[in-house]
Amino acid sequence: GENVEQHPSTLSVQEGDSAVIKCTYSDSASNYFPWYKQELGKRPQLIIDIRSNVGEKKDQRIAVTLNKTAKHFSLHITETQPEDSAVYFCAAVASWGKFQFGAGTQVVVTP
Amino acid sequence: DTEVTQTPKHLVMGMTNKKSLKCEQHMGHRAMYWYKQKAKKPPELMFVYSYEKLSINESVPSRFSPECPNSSLLNLHLHALQPEDSALYLCASSQPRTGVFGELFFGEGSRLTVL
Numbered sequence: 121g122e123n124v125e126q127h128p129s130t131l132s133v134q135e136g137d138s139a140v141i142k143c144t145y146s147d148s149a150s151n152y153f154p155w156y157k158q159e160l161g162k163r164p165q166l167i168i169d170i171r172s173n174v175g176e177k178k179d180q181r182i183a184v185t186l187n188k189t190a191k192h193f194s195l196h197i198t199e200t201q202p203e204d205s206a207v208y209f210c211a212a213v214a215s216w217g218k219f220q221f222g223a224g225t226q227v228v229v230t231p
Numbered sequence: 232d233t234e235v236t237q238t239p240k241h242l243v244m245g246m247t248n249k250k251s252l253k254c255e256q257h258m259g260h261r262a263m264y265w266y267k268q269k270a271k272k273p274p275e276l277m278f279v280y281s282y283e284k285l286s287i288n289e290s291v292p293s294r295f296s297p298e299c300p301n302s303s304l305l306n307l308h309l310h311a312l313q314p315e316d317s318a319l320y321l322c323a324s325s326q327p328r329t330g331v332f333g334e335l336f337f338g339e340g341s342r343l344t345v346l
Contacts, residue, residue, distance in 0.1 A: 154334065163321065163337040164274065209273050216327065217262065217287050219335060221273035 123147075124212050126222025133229055139197040141225045143210035146191065152213040153186060153193045156221075159206045167208075168195070200229045234258075235338035237322050243344045246312060252341045254305040254322030263305040264335065265297060266321040274321055274337075280305060281327055312345045319343075 123146040133139050143153075154169035170177045170184045170193065177184050183196040193212075197204055210222040235256045244250050254263065262281050266274035279287035280299040294316075296308040305322055322338040 156335075163339045164335075165337070166334045169334065207271075217264070217279040217281070218276065219274075224271070224273050226271075 124210060124220050124222040126210050126225060128225060129223065130226045131228070133200050133227070135200060135202060135229055135231050137200055139195075139200055139204070139227055139229075141195045141208055141210065141227075142192065143194070143212070143222050144190075144192050145212040145220070147212065147214040147220075148191070149214040150191075150212040153184070154211050154213075154219070155184060155195050156209045156211065157206045158209065158224075164209060197227075200227075202229050202231055205229045235322055235324055235336050237320075237338035237341050239341055240339065241342050241344075243346065244309065244312065245346050246314075248312075249308070249310045251309065252307040252320055252322075252343070254307075254338055255303055256324045256336070257303055258324060258326075258336065259302075260324035260326050260336070261302060262325045262327040263299060264323040264325075265295075265305070265307050266323060266337075268319045268321055268340070278307075309343070312343075314345050317343055317345045 126143045151172035155167050156164040157167045158164040168182050168184050170186050181198045186193040207224045207226050209224050211219045238253045264279050265277040268274045276289050277291045278297045283299045294311045298306040319340040319342050321340045323335040325333045325335050
């Protein structure tokens with residue numbers, strides 16, 4: 121089955137700096153890669169996603185890149201703000217209904 | 232309305248109790264999911280319903296029994312649970328378009344404690 125590895129497990133950044141989270145997946149049939157943000161005590165919420173026919177997607181301060189050959193995808197957050205502090209989960213989807221989540225990255229943005 | 236509503240928000244039950252978790256969405260989504268999430272861990276898939284039919288069961292113990300009465304409602308019946316079943320139970324929904332995977336919309340979860 122699908123296996124998704126996510127690094128780092130924790131990430132501390134100064135406000136205004138950039139944050140990068142990386143994921144690798146194993147199933148070459150994966151073709152949908154969403155990123156979810158989960159604040160403490162809250163539900164996971166989609167922040168950006170990318171499909172396999174696209175290499176990069178950007179939405180304001182957030183961008184995702186996908187390298188299908190290497191089976192890597194990454195989340196980039198620029199100009200980080202304290203409200204970006206949360207746990208971020210990547211996921212890869214190879215077959216319908218089965219969102220395989222990475223282990224999560226705790227991001228802490230210090231003022 | 233882009234909400235998935237779960238009740239109750241908190242539930243404490245003994246190992247001999249029978250209780251149910253409820254989930255409701257009015258986005259017209261035809262796929263509904265139950266996930267289990269332990270602290271500092273990712274959501275772990277339990278069940279998926281597609282068009283009110285159970286399509287995925289991730290080898291979940293029979294003490295968890297899902298039910299999908301209609302396209303808007305999803306229940307999770309709990310019986311004879313163990314303390315290790317204590318977790319946040321998340322309901323989610325999505326629109327299953329053939330060949331295209333869609334966004335999961337999560338509810339706020341039901342925090343379950345088994346004594």
